[in-house]
Amino acid sequence: xxxxxxxxxxxxxxxxxxxxxxxxxxxxxxxxxxxxxxxxxxxxxxxxxxxxxxxxxxxxxxxxxxxxxxxxxxxxxxxxxxxxxxxxxxxxxxxxxxxxxxxxxxxxxxxxxxxxxxxxxxxxxxxxxxxxxxxxxxxxxxxxxxxxxxxx
Amino acid sequence: xxxxxxxxxxxxxxxxxxxxxxxxxxxxxxxxxxxxxxxxxxxxxxxxxxxxxxxxxxxxxxxxxxxxxxxxxxxxxxxxxxxxxxxxxxxxxxxxxxxxxxxxxxxxxxxxxxxxxxxxxxxxxxxxxxxxxxxxxxxxxxxxxxxxxxxx
DNA sequence: GTGCTTGCAAACGTTTTGCAGACTC
DNA sequence: GAGTCTGCAAAACGTTTGCAAGCAC
Numbered sequence: 001x002x003x004x005x006x007x008x009x010x011x012x013x014x015x016x017x018x019x020x021x022x023x024x025x026x027x028x029x030x031x032x033x034x035x036x037x038x039x040x041x042x043x044x045x046x047x048x049x050x051x052x053x054x055x056x057x058x059x060x061x062x063x064x065x066x067x068x069x070x071x072x073x074x075x076x077x078x079x080x081x082x083x084x085x086x087x088x089x090x091x092x093x094x095x096x097x098x099x100x101x102x103x104x105x106x107x108x109x110x111x112x113x114x115x116x117x118x119x120x121x122x123x124x125x126x127x128x129x130x131x132x133x134x135x136x137x138x139x140x141x142x143x144x145x146x147x148x149x150x151x152x
Numbered sequence: 153x154x155x156x157x158x159x160x161x162x163x164x165x166x167x168x169x170x171x172x173x174x175x176x177x178x179x180x181x182x183x184x185x186x187x188x189x190x191x192x193x194x195x196x197x198x199x200x201x202x203x204x205x206x207x208x209x210x211x212x213x214x215x216x217x218x219x220x221x222x223x224x225x226x227x228x229x230x231x232x233x234x235x236x237x238x239x240x241x242x243x244x245x246x247x248x249x250x251x252x253x254x255x256x257x258x259x260x261x262x263x264x265x266x267x268x269x270x271x272x273x274x275x276x277x278x279x280x281x282x283x284x285x286x287x288x289x290x291x292x293x294x295x296x297x298x299x300x301x302x303x304x
Numbered sequence: 305g306t307g308c309t310t311g312c313a314a315a316c317g318t319t320t321t322g323c324a325g326a327c328t329c
Numbered sequence: 330g331a332g333t334c335t336g337c338a339a340a341a342c343g344t345t346t347g348c349a350a351g352c353a354c
Contacts, residue, residue, distance in 0.1 A: 130264035131298035146283035
């Protein structure tokens with residue numbers, strides 16, 4: 001069922017491309033799915049399910065929260081998006097275009113990108129040490145941003 | 153409010169020490185708190201709130217789930233324990249005796265310890281790159297263990 | 305027309321909260 | 330005795346599910 005992400009996923013910001021992308025992945029291009037994928041393509045960086053629902057509803061008002069969750073599940077199975085678990089809060093969704101990690105500030109929720117290259121040594125060390133293979137796209141690094149650090 | 157963990161926390165596995173530890177941290181040593189801390193001290197590695205409640209109830213049957221959560225909060229503020237957020241599932245609790253990370257298998261839930269030293273380069277890289285200071289004790293590394301990897 | 309998808313509503317599991325009574329210091 | 334802590338019950342939170350109607354192919 002899983003496919004490699006389309007090479008041009010990052011450029012598919014043209015709204016009409018969302019529909020084509022879904023079809024290309026052998027998936028029914030319903031209004032709801034197109035709206036969710038468009039919202040995701042037009043948004044920069046990871047996004048929570050609630051916010052994604054709002055963005056999708058701006059395009060397709062009748063879309064329901066449960067449908068957004070189901071769509072995320074479908075897109076995730078297709079390999080188009082990743083869930084990112086971010087500590088206390090709700091989990092985030094993002095396009096599977098890059099392998100960067102996400103760092104989330106525990107105090108203000110600000111998000112920073114961590115280049116995949118910075119994590120490669122850790123991945124190797126863990127694999128050698130315990131045989132576990134990390135899934136870097138699926139978890140967030142909990143942190144404190146520079147601004148909040150000063151306020152502590 | 154926060155204090156450094158007592159240097160001998162790791163050795164305080166004698167049940168009566170839990171009470172002394174709480175007093176030492178300027179905290180009321182109630183039956184419930186002693187039971188939770190004893191359970192935590194006698195358990196090896198991270199533990200979920202539900203399992204911790206069971207262990208605590210073995211010592212103090214009337215203890216309530218909500219009290220366990222409140223106690224975790226208190227111990228956490230004192231710097232005695234860390235919450236560890238572990239992806240989909242419930243979060244884990246563990247003694248703040250070491251700075252090792254936890255890797256959790258997404259398929260079977262198995263837990264592996266990742267030495268703090270393996271994460272140090274990542275911490276430095278992130279700090280340099282974005283100014284975010286990672287809190288390595290607070291998140292789990294999502295992974296797939298060697299056994300489950302073969303089954304995929 | 306077939307069968308996958310949707311909206312709705314209700315359930316889920318974990319965690320948090322408000323309250324009155326019980327307990328520690 | 331003062332003030333914190335507890336058990337209980339109920340709510341909150343994000344997420345998932347069952348169902349019948351609706352839609353894409």
